[in-house]
Amino acid sequence: MIRWISALVGLAFVFVVSLGLFSSIVGVITDPAPPTAExxxxxxxxxxxxxxxxxxxLGKFDLRQVQRGFQVYKEVCAACHSLRHVAFRDLKEIGYDEGQVKAIAAAWVVEQPSVNPETGEPATRKNTPADHFPLVYANDVAARAANNNAVPPDLSLMTKAxxxxxxxxxxxxxxxxxxxPKELLAKFPDAATPKGLHYNQYFANLNIAMPPPLTSAGQVEYLDGTKPTVDQMAKDVAAFLTWTAEPNLDARHGAGLAVLGFLLIFCFLAWGAYQNVWRDLKH
Known part of the structure; x- marks a missing residue:
């Protein structure tokens, strides 16, 4: 008797869930959500x-482009955005030698937090290659105070996020x-960009707190002589942030090709073994 009651309760539960799911699907079809400005x-x-x-x-990093992107980050983005998951010594992987890495670390605008050993008071020290890029702001409160109540995101993993x-x-x-666009405001009157924000057609809600970071050609003077157009600087910083998010991309692609090659050879050997073992049993 208990089994029958349990079965009936289960069937009732499945029926109610199915009915709710069916109603939701019908509602989406017959009464779809109104379009939004986004x-x-x-x-x-x-x-x-x-x-x-x-x-x-089969993609590989163009190290010259990644270095240019680092230059764009250093001169344009580093004033607000941190790279908490990247160490200065990691820059060797994009073509900088040890001396250059030491110079970059020591000259970085934000220093590492430290403690004065004599007084015990908070202090700072020069960065070393072993240090991670220091945080631009001590905490979110300081970040909001300096950026119109917006917290600039860390860019280490941005291309993965x-x-x-x-x-x-x-x-x-x-x-x-x-x-x-005026036609956007005509179609969606409530979509006007609020004061203090900036319209960006690729941002999730179209209104971003960050002002345009790349404002004109020549904003960064590339050391390799590449013409620094806005389009070029945008590509280069995207390449650099792709590297910060996945510095082992080249090795991963190489390992993938090796695995595919192994699987192809294995399949060929398995087919040959099959033909050899079963050749006398085939009719």
């Missing part, structure tokens, strides 16, 4: 393709800051 803009302006050499299954991360960075900083 969906309208993002459908009209999909992310641009950065075309980075690191993209794709956003869908199509390299393309997102490239589109956002290089081509996203445009005048808000």
């Amino acid at each position: 969906h309208f803009v993002h459908e009209e302006h999909p992310l641009l393709d950065a075309g980075l050499p690191s993209s794709g299954l 956003r869908h199509d991360g390299p393309d997102y960075i490239y589109s956002l900083v290089g081509h996203g800051y445009v005048p808000q």
Whole structure:
């Protein structure tokens, strides 16, 4: 008797859940959600393709481009955004030698927090290659106070934290800051950008606290002589942030090719063994 009651209770539960699911599906079909300004803009302006050499299954970093991107980060982005998961010594992987890394670390604007051994008072010291990039702000309270109540995100893993991360960075900083279209305001009157924010057609809700970081060509003077257009600087900083998020990308792609090669050889050997073992039993 108890089994029958349990079965009936289970069937009733399944029926109620199925009915709710069916009602939800019917509601979505018959009464879809009204379009929003964000969906309208993002459908009209999909992310641009950065075309980075690191993209794709066989992609590899262009170290010169990554170095240029580091230069853009250092001169433009580092005033607000940290790289908490990257150490100065990691810069060797993009082509800097030990002396250059030491010089970069020692000259970095933000120093490492420390304690005066004589007085016990808080102090700072010069960065060393073993240190991680120091935080720009001591905490979120200080960050909000300096940025109109907005906290600049850490950029170490930004290209992993956003869908199509390299393309997102490239589109956002290089081509996203445009005048808000009048037709958008005519269609969505409530979509006007609030005071203190900036319209960006690639940002999630179209209104971003960060002012345009790349404002004009020549903002950064590249050491290798590359022409520093806004588009080029946006591509280069996207390449650098792709590297910070996945510095072992080249090795991972190389390992993937080796595994594929092994699997192909293994399949060929397995097929040959099959043909040899079963050749006398085939009719």
